[in-house]
Each structure stands twice: as C-alpha cells, then as structure tokens.
Amino acid sequence: MSTATIAIAGLTGKFAQCIAKSLLAESNVSIRGYCRDVNKLPRAVLDSPRFEIIQGEFDNHELVRKFVHGSDIVICCYFGGADLMITGQKVLIDACDEENVPRYVAGDFAVDFTKIPDGAPFPKQSTKIMMEYLKSKKVDGVHILVGVLMETFWSPYFGLYNAQSRRLSHWGAGNDIWEFTTFQTAASYTAAIALDPEAVGVFRFLADRKSPVEIQEAFNRIYGQTLNLSSLGTLNVLEERVHAAAKAHPDDLSTWGASGFTLWCINGKAYLGDLDNAKYPRIKPVDLETIFSRSRIRSSAPGRSSTWTLIWEILPSRHLHIVSGFEEGS
C-alpha cells in the first residue's frame, strides 16, 4: 500500500496535534507540517521520521508551495485574525492549485455556516469567503462542521462557566440545545476524511446535543456536586446585543466574537441537521457524559476549604484546565 502524505498547516495548534495523533495510529501515513516556529512542536514530532516540518510565515508563497508539494491533501488548522484565515488560506489554496494537490480542508470546524444568511453577524466570515474562493479553483474543497468544540464551551473563551460559583450561565430558559464535539472526536473524523480520497464537499459530525438543563442533570449525577444554572436573558436580548456590537465594531471580535458564536450555536438556524458520522463507523464519538466520567475533579487541601480543578486531557502533553479555582466551602 502506498504512503499517504497529509499536509497540516498550523501544526503547532491544539486541533492539528489531535489530527496528527489520529493519523499516526494508521500505518502508511506521513505528515507534512507547516508552522512559524518549530520550537513549539513536541520533541517527539521533531524526532519522528513520519514528520517533515517546514517553518515559514503564512504569506511566504515559496515556502507554502514547497510545503504542499506532493501531498494528497492539505488541512488548514490555522486559527487567528482575518489576515491569517483569509489571506493565509488563499496562499495555501493557490499553492494547492499550482502543485496539483487534489483536496483542501478549509479552516472551518464550526457550526453550519452554510445556513447562515450572508451579511448576518457571524464571527467566522472566513468560512463563507473560503467556500466561495474554493469554488473557482481546481483543488476540491472539503468543509468539516462539528458544532462547538466541547472543551471550548467550558473554557474562559465563552465565559459561561464560573468555577468559583460552580455556575453555568445560559441564554433563554436553559432548554436551547448546544451541538458538541470533542477536539479528539472532531480530529478523528478529520483524519478519516483526509485518508478517504473520495471525500469532498461538506461533512457534518457531532458527538452530542445537550441543553444547559440536560448538562446540569449529567453534571450533578456524575460529580455528585450541584451545577448551578443562571439565565443571562432571553435569546432576543442576545441577538439584539450581537447585532448592535457587530454594527458598532465589525472588525473587533473581542467585543462580540464569543457572544456571536453563542447566538449561532443555540438559535437553531445553524444546527448541523443530518450527520455523516455513519460514513466512518470506526470512529466512536465521545459524548459529554463520557467526558465528565473520564475527567478528574482534583481536590487540593480537602476539608474546610477545597480548591477543585477539573483537568480535561486533550493530549498527554497539553492539559486544558477547564474548571479551575473551584472553591468548595466548608
């Protein structure tokens, strides 16, 4: 069997490392990585004969062309501002065309942006722009949609979970569904797509769908601790705020990025709908309850006042401290 060469742009990133982990489980796969600083890569990657690393800036056409040359597919794992996500992706896609790379996985990994009307305040406009750009190119575009990544949902990015008060804030009455996939499940599907030469177009994968009320039930049952819920207001209020902030500061995602993603995660308009999970039955999606069951709540100084930390392991080398400074009163 011939060896597949999978090229990953942004190899130092969390999602890229999860994809690499899944790919390395297969024989006959070699990984070409592009990044701006090789020193950020784990030693095991630098020493492995299965990796070839090219260091360069995202806009260095010559090096990007060298990076994509001879690969079977290029996966974009960049995460950054518009310059990176639009200009950087155009550089990758143009290089794919020049080097006759057959397929390109866009840096999407989001809710179903294909259902979001043009002009609506969606923080990841690069997804729509790159989908259009790919239509005019020789290289076949692949778009992988996964809802919200479960680890990110609990992280300070969304600001919904407060570890001190063990409180999950939500919009609406707590019954609106979030669509979830873990980093590793999403990465496993991405790796499967990369190794399936017939896979082109849009793919939708999910591990779980849960409302805040359902999350509370699972948390309470599995940890034996009460997850407090509190409403931030109605969905209409959220929508009005996102529209107002996006109008006032269209390019400043620090003001409306997280709330904008929240809106499209739960307003029902960008849900994934029919899934493609069954096309890759070897992959077993990891749901929220499994993650709760596997994640440690670590207690330091138990007794009168304990500090609890939930450690969520994305990779052995990269622990995401999802719930930190969790104060348990006496």
Ligand SMILES: NC(=O)c1ccc[n+]([C@@H]2O[C@H](COP(=O)([O-])OP(=O)(O)OC[C@H]3O[C@@H](n4cnc5c(N)ncnc54)[C@H](OP(=O)(O)O)[C@@H]3O)[C@@H](O)[C@H]2O)c1
């Ligand atoms: N649906 C969701 O809830 C969700 C959640 C998280 C991520 N995602 C998506 O998953 C994808 C990967 O995200 P991630 O969490 O893995 O991101 P990450 O860990 O922050 O990694 C981002 C990558 O982009 C590179 N990068 C950033 N700025 C750069 C620049 N100016 N020039 C060159 N490279 C640059 C980083 O390089 P350095 O290491 O050198 O900085 C790194 O390799 C993105 O498309 C993101 O939107 C989706």
